[in-house]
Amino acid sequence: MQHYIAPILCLIIILGQVLTLEADTSTCPDIQVTITANDQDDVDIVCEAIQVTLQLTKRYDLEFAPRLDIDVVDRIKALQSSNRFGEFDPVTGKIVVLSSRSCEKAATEWFPFGQQMTRSLHRSLIVHELAHSVADWNFKSAEPGLLAHEYLAYVFQIASMPSDLQNAIFQQISVPGFQQASEINEIYYALNPDYFGVKAYHHFQMAKDRKALFRRLLAGELIPRDSSEDFWIEGID
Numbered sequence: 001m002q003h004y005i006a007p008i009l010c011l012i013i014i015l016g017q018v019l020t021l022e023a024d025t026s027t028c029p030d031i032q033v034t035i036t037a038n039d040q041d042d043v044d045i046v047c048e049a050i051q052v053t054l055q056l057t058k059r060y061d062l063e064f065a066p067r068l069d070i071d072v073v074d075r076i077k078a079l080q081s082s083n084r085f086g087e088f089d090p091v092t093g094k095i096v097v098l099s100s101r102s103c104e105k106a107a108t109e110w111f112p113f114g115q116q117m118t119r120s121l122h123r124s125l126i127v128h129e130l131a132h133s134v135a136d137w138n139f140k141s142a143e144p145g146l147l148a149h150e151y152l153a154y155v156f157q158i159a160s161m162p163s164d165l166q167n168a169i170f171q172q173i174s175v176p177g178f179q180q181a182s183e184i185n186e187i188y189y190a191l192n193p194d195y196f197g198v199k200a201y202h203h204f205q206m207a208k209d210r211k212a213l214f215r216r217l218l219a220g221e222l223i224p225r226d227s228s229e230d231f232w233i234e235g236i237d
């Protein structure tokens, strides 16, 4: 693996002081990232998530937003449900994610994909939010829908996981992929987003041309936007 080709800037604000760190970011050559966090471990896991997301972005011929602004927090005020992990604001491009400490606390009553919280799972949750940023940056459709956003975010999230975590999830959530795009609907997503995510991942894996599938998704062709959707007001999980 090649390292230190082009470092990005990880900006940490600790106790009012501004520290700058250069992370190992060989896979983030043209990206500037500002990470605000209280803990070095949180900066590290966010940087890892960025690298993984960038690799997936390149694999599918997508573009990464040239600048990211990520806050790591102990509580996400804007979201009412306690089982929400983070959010992406499409207006500002800002990403907010829970800290490792808060993630561990949340994991005593919330089990994403039915799993105990681990570092890999935590990292994947950050990838999910980063993928929303990727989706937003690459959408050709003027008004992308929630389902198209979530489809890409879940595919990236599950693809970012190590195989043992993927297998544990597929054992826990034993559902086939969507058989056709018309099955991808708001009701299924609203009833259980994790099941939606697993079905989306399997559907994506079955595609003969995955790059083409993402192109169609991002052009608004795979999942037509429902005119009743108003998800930006409610936020993205």
Ligand SMILES: [Zn+2]
Pocket (backbone or CB within 6 Å): 128, 132, 149, 150, 153, 236, 237
């Ligand atoms: Zn999401």
